Amino acid sequence: MRRKKILVAALNWGLGHAARCIPIIHALEQHNFEPVLASDGNALLLLEKEFPHLSSFELPSYNVEYSTNGSTLKWKMMWDSPRILKAIKEEKKLAKKLVEDYNLSGIISDNRFGVRYKHLNCVFITHQLNVLSGSTTYFSSKIHQKYIRKFDECWIPDAPGSKNLSGILGHLGKRADAIKYIGPLSRFKKRDLPVKYKFLILLSGPEPQRSLLEEILLKKFENTSEKVLMLRGLLGENFTPSLDNKNLVIENYKFGKELEEVLNSSENIISRSGYTSIMDFAKLEKKAFFIPTPGQFEQEYLAERLENLGIAPFCRQDKFELSLLKELKDYKGLKDIGGTSHFRELFALF
CATH class of the missing domain: 3.40.50.2000 (Glycogen Phosphorylase B;)
Structure with missing residues (x-):
């Protein structure tokens, strides 16, 4: 029986987006799917090093670069937005080509707005339903939520209740059916080792x-x-x-x-x-x-x-x-808040 191929695409903004996709990719393999990887820069390099046996593809780069002065970062991002929008448009074309060339059965996109295809079930992963940007928070959040609605489901790597890690970032006042809290994601396991x-x-x-x-x-x-x-x-x-x-x-x-x-x-x-x-x-x-x-x-x-x-x-x-x-x-340090991702139920979408 042919394994269904699922495209997993991660944003290259530091290594965090790619890193939290790693447990999802492992889970896809464990549930008899064949993940196909996509990103750019160091994020793609990380995924390729973790999964050298899987097919991988380079996506257009958003070329995210911070300003030296942190107070001007928001305005620099706004200045760079036409270039980012162009990259989103290009990755949408590439996603369509990958779907057709590799007969994909679904897409999981971690903050890559253009990696979706209207004839497939597509998931968007984010911990930010609210995007904090100072005085423009309301508008940045609404724009982000508008993009999220283009996907069939939104998976939030956090717990739904008051005992959570993301606070107001990942929690709205009302709960939408398409939003699923999948529990915190980590590629690591706690081990009792001597302090080095x-x-x-x-x-x-x-x-x-x-x-x-x-x-x-x-x-x-x-x-x-x-x-x-x-x-x-x-x-x-x-x-x-x-x-x-x-x-x-x-x-x-x-x-x-x-x-x-x-x-x-x-x-x-x-x-x-x-x-x-x-x-x-x-x-x-x-x-x-x-x-x-x-x-x-x-x-x-x-x-x-x-x-x-x-x-x-x-x-x-x-x-x-x-x-x-x-x-x-x-300080008491961070603690495991529990919450297990029920991947069998999540992957039923595909």
């Missing part, structure tokens, strides 16, 4: 802000007496900075079981407050210190929410000092 690193630094996200944070943290940790591992989040890079301090280990990236191992064997994690990272740390029940990407309202909201709940501290990028990490002892 006091701090694990996970860098991610578009440039130039990724590099700016790396520069800040390298300077702050250059004389550390604690064991620290920094993962730069650069998949295609060969160069790594060399330091005299042997306590600070720097690597570009780790994959699969190796990454799971260092996450489980690290006492504390320093990272951006991206939603996929939060889902991962909750699954692993880790203590984390968050540094939101400047100007990214979503990350700022999530970091503030977790601090207000007594779960994890945070600070602005330009205010980071090693002394702030002492606050970690006063």
